[in-house]
Amino acid sequence: MFRTSILLILSFFIQFFHAQIYIGKDKSTLITFYSDAPLEKIEAKNTSSTPVFNTPTGDFQIRVNMLAFQFKNDLMKEHFNENYVESEKYPYATFKGKCNITNFEEGKEYDVVMKGTMDLHGVSKEIEVHGKIKKQNNELILFAEFFLKPADFKIKIPTMLTEKIAEEVKVTFTSTLIPYLKK
Secondary structure: OHHHHHHHHHHHHHHHHHOOEEEEOOOOOEEEEEEEOOOOEEEEEEOOOOOEEEOOOOEEEEEEEHHHOEEOOHHHHHHHHHHHOOOOOOOEEEEEEEEOOOOOOEOOEEEEEEEEEEEEOOEEEEEEEEEEEEEEOOEEEEEEEEEEOHHHHOOOOOHHHOOOOOOOEEEEEEEEEEEOOOO
């Protein structure tokens, strides 16, 4: 009897701690970038990434497949992958950081800051991302908007194209994360 009680309590704690890790719900993560330059507006969307968020520690990470960005035309996608981010050489961008808030109450929305390292185009840079997290139905709904400069990641923009690509690119991130339960 005592052994069964211990096993039940241990099982509860294992499930409790595993439930503190959240992963992106299937196809719920949307990453967009938008370049607003004088001669051209460029926008791309990516829904292939799955973030992982360990709420007890605040650790957050995501790996983004650069080839998965979708553009309004194939030529933009080709230029993006071949000439700018060099996706064959650098297939992924990653962000690993820590969230300043680690405890989320059901039904509440929080202003959060994630500080960490963005790895893009073979360059690592410390960044700070401001966003919002809301806990709803035991899911975490994340939203963030921030700006990246291609030059910070050694992404070269030819002089003749500087009127087509902005110096800063707006990145928008939304995702719904669900508790991870080990099977």
